[in-house]
Amino acid sequence: xxxxxxxxVIVIGGxxxxxxxxxxxxxxxxxxxxxxxxxxxxxQMSCNPAIGGIGKSHLVKExxxxxxxxxxxxxxxxxxxxxxxxxxGPAVRATRAQADRVRYKAAIRAMLENQPNLTLxxxxxxxxxxxxDTVRGVITExxxxxxxxxxxxxxxxxxxxxxxxxxxxxxxxxAGDAPSNALAERLRALPFxxxxxxxxxxxxxxxxxLDLSRLEEQPGDSPTPVMSYRGSQAMHPRQVSCHIAxxxxxxxxxxxxxxxRSPMYSGVIEGVGPRYCPSIxxxxxxxxxxxxxxxxxxxxxxxxxxxxxxxxxxxxPFDVQLQVVRSIEGMENAHITRPGYAIxxxxxxxxxxxxxxxxxxxxxxxxxxxxxxxxxYEEAGAQGLxxxxxxxxxxxxxxxxxxxxxxxxxxxxxxxxITLGTKEPYRMFTSRAEYRLLLREDNADLRLTEAGRKLxxxxxxxxxxxxxxxxxxxxxxxxxxxxxxxxxxxxxxxxDEKLGKPLSREYRLSDLLKRPELTYAxxxxxxGIAGEAVTDPAVAEQVQIQAKYQGYIDRxxxxxxxxxxxxxxxxxxxxxxxRVEGLxxxxxxxxxxxxxxxLAHASRISGVTPAAVSILLIHLKKRR
Ligand code: FAD
Numbered sequence: 206x207x208x209x210x211x212x213x214v215i216v217i218g219g220x221x222x223x224x225x226x227x228x229x230x231x232x233x234x235x236x237x238x239x240x241x242x243x244x245x246x247x248x249q250m251s252c253n254p255a256i257g258g259i260g261k262s263h264l265v266k267e268x269x270x271x272x273x274x275x276x277x278x279x280x281x282x283x284x285x286x287x288x289x290x291x292x293x294g295p296a297v298r299a300t301r302a303q304a305d306r307v308r309y310k311a312a313i314r315a316m317l318e319n320q321p322n323l324t325l326x327x328x329x330x331x332x333x334x335x336x337x338d339t340v341r342g343v344i345t346e347x348x349x350x351x352x353x354x355x356x357x358x359x360x361x362x363x364x365x366x367x368x369x370x371x372x373x374x375x376x377x378x379x380a381g382d383a384p385s386n387a388l389a390e391r392l393r394a395l396p397f398x399x400x401x402x403x404x405x406x407x408x409x410x411x412x413x414x415l416d417l418s419r420l421e422e423q424p425g426d427s428p429t430p431v432m433s434y435r436g437s438q439a440m441h442p443r444q445v446s447c448h449i450a451x452x453x454x455x456x457x458x459x460x461x462x463x464x465x466r467s468p469m470y471s472g473v474i475e476g477v478g479p480r481y482c483p484s485i486x487x488x489x490x491x492x493x494x495x496x497x498x499x500x501x502x503x504x505x506x507x508x509x510x511x512x513x514x515x516x517x518x519x520x521x522p523f524d525v526q527l528q529v530v531r532s533i534e535g536m537e538n539a540h541i542t543r544p545g546y547a548i549x550x551x552x553x554x555x556x557x558x559x560x561x562x563x564x565x566x567x568x569x570x571x572x573x574x575x576x577x578x579x580x581x582y583e584e585a586g587a588q589g590l591x592x593x594x595x596x597x598x599x600x601x602x603x604x605x606x607x608x609x610x611x612x613x614x615x616x617x618x619x620x621x622x623i624t625l626g627t628k629e630p631y632r633m634f635t636s637r638a639e640y641r642l643l644l645r646e647d648n649a650d651l652r653l654t655e656a657g658r659k660l661x662x663x664x665x666x667x668x669x670x671x672x673x674x675x676x677x678x679x680x681x682x683x684x685x686x687x688x689x690x691x692x693x694x695x696x697x698x699x700x701d702e703k704l705g706k707p708l709s710r711e712y713r714l715s716d717l718l719k720r721p722e723l724t725y726a727x728x729x730x731x732x733g734i735a736g737e738a739v740t741d742p743a744v745a746e747q748v749q750i751q752a753k754y755q756g757y758i759d760r761x762x763x764x765x766x767x768x769x770x771x772x773x774x775x776x777x778x779x780x781x782x783x784r785v786e787g788l789x790x791x792x793x794x795x796x797x798x799x800x801x802x803x804l805a806h807a808s809r810i811s812g813v814t815p816a817a818v819s820i821l822l823i824h825l826k827k828r829r
Contacts, residue, residue: 222574226593248313280436282309371522520547561605
C-alpha cells in the first residue's frame with residue numbers, strides 16, 4: 206500500500222546516526238519519518254555503553270552545540286564521568302562518560318517521542334523508490350510505500366551483516382538482531398562502490414562472579430564533569446566506579462595456541478577491522494613483546510550485574526573466550542553472560558558522497574554513520590545530524606550546509622571521508638584536525654551554536670542561554686582588561702607569592718592571566734576583586750583558556766586567513782612538484798596527475814592537506 210501521508214524527510218535506521226538525523230530534520234520543521242527495525246532498540250549501544258573520549262567528545266559537544274541529543278542523553282544516563290588528558294592542553298582534553306545503557310536509550314527514546322514533526326514507524330526498509338536518478342521514498346519489507354522528498358540511510362552494521370564466533374557464522378545486524386539483506390542487495394545494484402568492514406565486541410561478564418577487590422578501582426572525577434552545554438550534575442544518576450584488570454602471559458599463551466580457531470586468522474573474515482580498537486587476538490599477535498594489556502572493567506548499568514571488559518574484544522570460540530577471561534587475575538571464576546563476537550558488514554565508499562553527505566549518483570539520498578565506513582556512536586551521531594539537516598534543506602530546496610575543517614571536527618570528519626575515503630573503520634582523533642587549538646571541546650558552542658540557530662536547529666531557550674553565556678565571557682574578559690594590579694598592593698602580595706618574585710610594574714589582570722603560574726580562580730580571589738568575579742565555571746574556564754592561549758589561537762587563525770586569502774593564487778603550468786621541498790611523494794604524485802590551476806583547486810584534491818597547501822604557497826613565494 207501507499208502510506209497516505211507524504212514526508213519531507215525519511216530516515217531509515219534508529220541508531221546513533223538515524224536518531225540525530227531524524228531529530229535535526231524535525232527540529233527544522235520538516236515532517237520527518239523515522240523508520241526502524243524495532244522501536245525498542247532506538248538509540249541502542251551495540252558495543253560499550255560509553256560516550257566521548259579523545260577526539261570523540263569534541264564531536265559529541267559539536268552535536269550538542271547544534272541542538273542534538275547525544276550529550277544530553279549522556280548526562281541523563283552517565284554513571285561515571287572523567288576528563289581525559291586533564292593535565293594536558295585544552296585542545297586534547299576530552300570528556301568521557303560510562304553510561305547506563307538502559308537509561309541512555311530511554312533518554313533518546315523520550316526525546317524522539319516528544320519531538321514535534323517526527324513520526325516513528327517500526328518495520329524493516331527493504332527497497333528504495335528511485336525515479337531516474339532521484340530517490341522518492343522507501344518500501345518496507347512488507348510492502349508499505351512511504352513517499353518523501355529526501356531519504357537518509359543510517360543502517361549501521363546491518364547491511365549484509367555476518368556474525369562470527371570462532372568458526373561459526375550466522376547472519377545478523379548485531380547480536381540478537383536480524384541483518385538487512387534485501388536492502389543490501391538493492392543498494393549493491395546501484396552504482397555505489399561497496400566493500401566489507403568488520404568490528405568486534407568482548408564477552409560480557411557477571412560482576413558477581415568477579416573478585417573486584419583484586420582489581421584497581423577507578424572512580425569518576427570529582428567534581429563530576431558534565432557532557433552537554435545544557436546539562437548539569439543534577440541530571441546525573443548515581444555515580445559508580447570502573448576497575449582496571451590486566452591480561453598476563455598465560456592469557457596470551459591461550460590466545461596464541463588457538464589462533465587458527467579465530468575467523469580472522471583462518472581467513473574466514475575478509476573485512477578490515479578497526480586499527481585503534483583491535484581484538485585481543487590481534488593485539489597479542491601484533492605486539493608479541495608485550496606481556497600484558499590493560500582491561501577497563503566497566504559497568505553496563507545501575508540495575509544490572511553485567512560488566513563490559515573493555516580491551517578484550519574477540520571472535521575466538523566461546524570455550525577459548527572462557528579460558529582467556531578466567532586466566533585474568535580477579536576473574537578466575539568469571540561467568541560470561543554474552544559471548545564476544547565479530548561482525549562483518551557492507552559499507553559504501555564515502556568518496557561517492559558530497560560534503561552534505563548526499564550521494565553523488567542518486568539525488569536526495571543521504572548516507573550517515575557506520576554505512577560510510579566509520580566506527581563509533583559519536584562519528585555516527587555527528588554525520589546523522591549533518592545528513593538530517595541537509596536532507597531537510599534539500600526538501601526545502603535550500604543550499605547544503607557543512608562546517609569547514611577549521612570550524613569543527615564534524616568538518617574534518619566529513620572532509621576526510623569524502624576526499625580520502627577509508628580502507629578501515631574510521632574513528633576520530635584530535636590528530637586528524639589541523640587547527641586543534643581552535644577546535645576545542647570547551648568552545649564547540651561558541652564555534653557552532655550561532656550557525657545552528659540560523660539553520661533552525663537551536664531552540665529559543667538554548668539560544669537565550671548561549672547568548673547569555675557569550676555575553677558573560679565578553680564582559681568578564683573586558684573587566685579583567687580594565688583592572689590593574691599595582692606593585693606593593695595587597696593583591697600584588699598574593700601574586701608575588703604565586704610567581705615567586707615581585708611584580709616589577711603595574712599589570713592588567715588580563716595579562717596576568719596569561720602567566721602559567723596563575724589561574725582565573727587565583728585572580729578571582731585577589732583582595733578587592735573577588736566580589737565581582739563570575740560564578741559560572743564554564744564562563745570562567747573560557748575566559749582563562751582564551752587569555753592563556755590567545756597567542757597560539759591568533760597564530761592558527763592567521764594561518765587560516767592566509768590560506769583563504771591565497772586561494773585564488775595561480776599555480777604555474779610548468780611548476781615541477783617534485784622540486785617542492787616538504788611534500789610527501791603521495792601528494793606530489795596527486796598534484797602531478799591533477800595539475801591544479803590554483804591553490805584552491807589543489808586544496809580540494811583528495812589527500813592534499815592544508816599543510817601541503819602552505820608548503821606550496823611558500824614555494825611559490827620563493828620562486829618569485
Ligand atoms: P547502528 O547503531 O548500528 O544503528 C543502525 C540502526 O538501523 C539500527 O537501529 C537498526 O535496527 C536499523 N536498521 C538497519 N537496517 C534497517 C532497515 N533495513 N530498516 C529499518 N531499520 C534498519 N564502535 C566503536 O567505536 N568501538 C567499538 O569497539 C565498536 N564495536 C562494535 C562491535 C559490534 C559487534 C558492533 C555491532 C558495533 C560496534 N561499534 C563499535 C560500532 C558502533 O556500534 C557503531 O559505530 C554505531 O552504533 C553506528 O551507529 P549507526 O547509527 O551508524 O548504526
